[in-house]
Every structure is written in structure tokens, then in C-alpha cells.
Amino acid sequence: AIGLRWQAVLPIGRALFPEVRLLDASGAPVASSLAAPQDGFYPTWLWRPGESVPEQRTLALPAGIAPGSYRLSVRVHDFASRQLVGSEQELGSVAIE
Numbered sequence: 001a002i003g004l005r006w007q008a009v010l011p012i013g014r015a016l017f018p019e020v021r022l023l024d025a026s027g028a029p030v031a032s033s034l035a036a037p038q039d040g041f042y043p044t045w046l047w048r049p050g051e052s053v054p055e056q057r058t059l060a061l062p063a064g065i066a067p068g069s070y071r072l073s074v075r076v077h078d079f080a081s082r083q084l085v086g087s088e089q090e091l092g093s094v095a096i097e
Helices: none
Strands: 002-007 016-023 029-034 052-057 068-078 083-096
Touching: 002 016, 016 083
Parallel strands: none
Antiparallel strands: 002 052, 016 029, 016 068, 068 083
């Protein structure tokens, strides 16, 4: 489980879907969660600038994942245009034992 807190700087005006990804050392994704924030109960087009929006995400790790260091990142999808918004941002690293 991952605790996230989103914040819009400006009004969004459209449905955005964040994707949280776990990446291996080569940058390949090994797990991901692409969904509307808060399971769609509070869509991004309703967010007010400066408002803090908490969310919990769960990443299902694949069976047999190798121990090691992985990177956690997020990228945002525009639902209507089916394009990424901005660039992927790294959130930190995760050690799997």
C-alpha cells in the first residue's frame, strides 16, 4: 500500500488518471496501478487549486519478484486525449527483500 497526496496548482477541468509504477534497475515496469484518484469518487476536474487530496494505492507485486532496489514513479494520463500529461516523476526508491 502506498499513501499519496495530490495537489492541483491550477484548476484541472478534465479527468486525469495517475499511474503509480514500480520500475526495476533498467527502468522497466514490474508493477503498476492506473486508476482515477480515490477510485473515481473525487475526480480531478472537481479539485480546487491548493487543495490537498489524499489517496491510498495498492501495487500487486508479481510472484517471484527478485529482491533488490526498485524505483517508484508516477505519470498522469489524460482520459479524453489518451495522452500523458507532463513527464514521469520519480517518488523514491523501494527495497524488496
